[in-house]
Amino acid sequence: MSWRFEYHETLGSTSDLCKARAEAGEPEHLAVQAFSQTSGRGTRGRTWTDPGGNLAISLLFRPADPAAFIAALPFVVAVALFETAIHFCPVVTGPSRFMLKWPNDLLMDGRKMAGVLIETGGPQGNPWVVVGIGANLRQAPEIPGRRLAALSEVTDPPSAEAFGKVLVAQIEHWTALREREGFAPVRAAWLARAHPVGTPLAVQRCETYITGSFSGLDAQGRLLLALPHGETIPVVTGDILLD
Known part of the structure; x- marks a missing residue:
């Protein structure tokens, strides 16, 4: 099934809009993207500041097997983020610049470049899952006590629209692989891109x-x-x- 991309110049939260659409009965494979987000949030109630020009996108799923889907999802999205960052980077930067941190943060040179927030809801017979993804493409927000990175430090970054399209295609690829072969290949791919054993x-x-x-x-x-x-x-x- 193809994804339906919906673009907004400014939103408070892409996930809030995506969740509202889900509650209203929207079919899965909706991607809501904002070029500026004023009330983004991360895990545990943290705010996710968006200075503009970065990725702010939320994706709507309605999985047939919610428990297995949600268990694998952080790792699916993390691997997809890693592969998308590599896609837009020159060969000279190399994959060693990027690393995954459990369960779904993308680090660049040891600093967080992208994060994921997964939310669920809906009736038992038709549950929804909304995945909110933020990635620093053009600039990293300044947050006291936190070291953040932006893709622009190592390459001329793509537009948020272009990055979002490749990311969704990567998520679709790894989701399909999990459905065919289970969690094992996703787990192996995540481990190959994450902090080494013994860290x-x-x-x-x-x-x-x-x-x-x-x-x-x-x-x-x-x-x-x-x-x-x-x-x-x-x-x-x-x-x-x-x-």
């Missing part, structure tokens, strides 16, 4: 930290954290801090 990291939960090293992903996509005393624990949620 020291900390998981932040409220005001506490659990430190250890990255030990991969389990079959459900949970981060495996190897603790200093030898135990390995699965991490379902939490902010990941790379050392």
